Amino acid sequence: xxxxxxxTHNSLCKHxxxxxxxxxxxxxxxxxxxxxxxxxxxYEYLSSEIxxxxxxxxxxxxxxxxxxxxxxxxxxNLKEKYVNQIHIRTAFEIDFFKHQNHILNKxxxxxxxxxxxxxxxxxxxxxxAGVFAFDDGxxxxxxxxxxxxxxxxxxxxxxxxxxxxxxxxxxxxVSHLDLPKKxxxxxxxKNLIMEKVIETLExxxxxxxxxxxxxxxxxxxxxxxxxSAEIIKEMYYLDIPILLGSDAHKPEDIAYKFKETLDLIKNxxxxxxVHFEKRKRYFIEI
Numbered sequence: 001x002x003x004x005x006x007x008t009h010n011s012l013c014k015h016x017x018x019x020x021x022x023x024x025x026x027x028x029x030x031x032x033x034x035x036x037x038x039x040x041x042x043y044e045y046l047s048s049e050i051x052x053x054x055x056x057x058x059x060x061x062x063x064x065x066x067x068x069x070x071x072x073x074x075x076x077n078l079k080e081k082y083v084n085q086i087h088i089r090t091a092f093e094i095d096f097f098k099h100q101n102h103i104l105n106k107x108x109x110x111x112x113x114x115x116x117x118x119x120x121x122x123x124x125x126x127x128x129a130g131v132f133a134f135d136d137g138x139x140x141x142x143x144x145x146x147x148x149x150x151x152x153x154x155x156x157x158x159x160x161x162x163x164x165x166x167x168x169x170x171x172x173x174v175s176h177l178d179l180p181k182k183x184x185x186x187x188x189x190k191n192l193i194m195e196k197v198i199e200t201l202e203x204x205x206x207x208x209x210x211x212x213x214x215x216x217x218x219x220x221x222x223x224x225x226x227x228s229a230e231i232i233k234e235m236y237y238l239d240i241p242i243l244l245g246s247d248a249h250k251p252e253d254i255a256y257k258f259k260e261t262l263d264l265i266k267n268x269x270x271x272x273x274v275h276f277e278k279r280k281r282y283f284i285e286i
Contacts, residue, residue: 001286002033003255003262004275006089007119007175007212007245012063012071013040016249020074026251028085034275035254036245037075038091038119039063045107049100052131056124061133062095065107072114089116089276093175095123096163105168112170117276119212119245120163120171123179127155135182149185150193156180157196164203172276174204176214176247177227184221197231205238210274210281213265215257216247225261229268236269241281243274262286 008023009016020037027035040062047053063071075090082088092115094104124133129145134152146152156179163169178197187193204211214226227235235242242265246256265286272283 001284002031003258004034004036004244004273004284005032005246005248005255005258006034006036006091006117006173006243006276007038007093007214008036008248008254009039009093010037012067014060014063018251020071021078022251023248023254024078024082024086024088026254028082030255032086032255034087034089036089036091036117036276038093038117038245039071041092041094041104041108042068043095045103046097046100049103050097052126055131056133056136057138061123068107068111072111076114090114091117091119091276093119093121094169094171095121096159096166096169097124098126098159098162101166101168105170108170112279116278117172118170119173119175120169120209121175122156122159122163125152125155125159135179137183140183143185148188149180150188152180152185153178153187153193154196157193157200161200161203164200164207164209172209172279172281173243173274174209174211175245176216177211178231179226181222181224181226181228182217182220184223194230194234197227198234201231201234201238201240205240210241210243211235212245213242213261214245214247215261216245216249216253218257218261219253225257225264229264232265233268241272241274241283242270243276 043058129142
């Protein structure tokens with residue numbers, strides 16, 4: 001089958017390299033059927049709403065607000081230019097911040113008619129260690145402020161659950177479901193954290209959204225896709241739809257380890273992947 005990569009970034013977000021067109025060309029070279037361009041929606045619109053954001057370098061986490069129009073225009077032009085070579089899908093990865101959906105939607109509404117899907121994410125915790133991006137290596141010292149890794153996982157899944165239950169937060173897809181393991185910070189009480197995972201998965205099922213199988217963890221210290229095979233098995237039992245995303249931050253990351261990951265999910269029992277277009281969900285056989 002032709003792969004479809006639904007999670008990619010580019011230089012607009014300030015921490016990836018390569019233009020959007022560089023990613024499209026690489027995807028064509030790899031004979032992908034779909035390349036999803038899903039760069040980080042701005043944080044800066046929240047800077048006056050959440051003063052503590054100044055404690056993290058959010059300017060380097062996402063595109064600035066004044067690049068939104070450029071982003072959409074570039075994608076429109078590239079869709080036309082490469083119409084006979086690949087399907088390009090337009091998306092945002094949007095971070096969830098509690099009580100901020102009203103201001104988010106004020107900015108997002110202007111682009112909804114252009115989007116094929118939205119990734120919902122949690123990268124920033126507001127908990128025991130204050131405000132920090134737990135997947136940013138510059139904040140690894142914050143982990144020492146917790147009584148073990150499990151506290152971080154609980155804060156993360158609690159935040160994810162609030163996101164999933166928040167009907168004013170519009171999204172189609174949950175990204176990198178067990179992201180706190182990125183730096184190989186593993187859970188200690190597996191039963192405790194799996195209870196939180198299953199709670200979260202049940203909410204995902206109720207919300208009827210999909211989950212990505214994100215291969216970027218295989219490039220990180222965790223050396224494992226997000227989420228783990230154990231979690232994917234629980235997702236399969238709950239009949240939660242999935243797709244593949246590389247979370248590419250350079251063109252060479254596109255479709256990273258997709259063959260091995262596809263073998264994994266097929267062995268678990270999945271025989272379909274999700275495909276999005278204009279916020280509608282379809283399925284393709286694998």
